Amino acid sequence: MSDTSPRVFVVECDVCHRPAGPGAHFCASCDVLSVDPDRMSYAATRWSRLGAFALDYLIIWLTLGIGWLVWLAIVAPRGQSPGKSLLGLYIVRTNAEQAPARHVWLREFGWDAALGIVAVVLLALLGAVASSVGEFFILWFWLTVLFWAFSFFDAAWLLWDRDRQTLHDKVLGTLVVERSNERR
Numbered sequence: 120m121s122d123t124s125p126r127v128f129v130v131e132c133d134v135c136h137r138p139a140g141p142g143a144h145f146c147a148s149c150d151v152l153s154v155d156p157d158r159m160s161y162a163a164t165r166w167s168r169l170g171a172f173a174l175d176y177l178i179i180w181l182t183l184g185i186g187w188l189v190w191l192a193i194v195a196p197r198g199q200s201p202g203k204s205l206l207g208l209y210i211v212r213t214n215a216e217q218a219p220a221r222h223v224w225l226r227e228f229g230w231d232a233a234l235g236i237v238a239v240v241l242l243a244l245l246g247a248v249a250s251s252v253g254e255f256f257i258l259w260f261w262l263t264v265l266f267w268a269f270s271f272f273d274a275a276w277l278l279w280d281r282d283r284q285t286l287h288d289k290v291l292g293t294l295v296v297e298r299s300n301e302r303r
C-alpha cells in the first residue's frame with residue numbers, strides 16, 4: 120500500500136496547540152519560546168523592541184554615553200540593556216538560557232563600537248589620499264551616513280524576521296524575550 124497524496128506537516132505548538140509557524144525559535148501563534156523548559160519566555164513585540172532602541176539612544180544622548188555605560192554594567196549580568204530593563208525585556212541565547220554579560224556587552228556595545236572603528240579606519244586610510252580638507256569632510260559625511268544606514272538596516276531586520284532577530288542577533292545567536300510573569 121503506497122500513499123501518493125502529498126503530505127503536509129504542520130508542527131503544532133505544545134503550549135497553544137495551534138500551528139507553530141515557520142519561525143525557528145518562537146511559536147507564530149502564541150509567541151512562546153519553544154525550547155524554554157519553563158515556557159516563561161515569549162518573543163518581545165516589535166513595538167517594545169523599537170521602544171527599547173529609542174530609550175537606549177535617548178539615555179545615551181542624555182548622559183553623553185557615560186551614564187548609559189554605567190547602567191549597562193549594572194544590568195548586563197541580568198541579560199538587559201538600559202532600554203530593555205525599563206521595558207522588562209531580556210536577551211537570551213537561542214537555547215533559552217539567559218545571555219551572559221559578555222554577550223550583552225558584545226551585542227549592545229561591542230557591535231556598534233566595531234562598526235565605528237571600521238568607519239574610523241576607513242576614514243584614516245581614504246583621508247590620507249584626500250587632496251583637500253573639503254574632500255576629507257565629504258568622505259567623513261558619507262562614512263557617517265553609511266554607518267547609520269547599516270545600523271538602521273541591521274536593527275530594522277527584526278521587523279520582517281520570523282523570530283524578530285536583528286542581524287546582530289543572528290551573528291551572536293541571541294533572541295529578545297519578555298517573561299510571562301511580567302507580561303502586560
Ligand SMILES: [Zn+2]
Pocket residue numbers: 132133134135136137139146147148149150151
Ligand atoms: Zn503557541
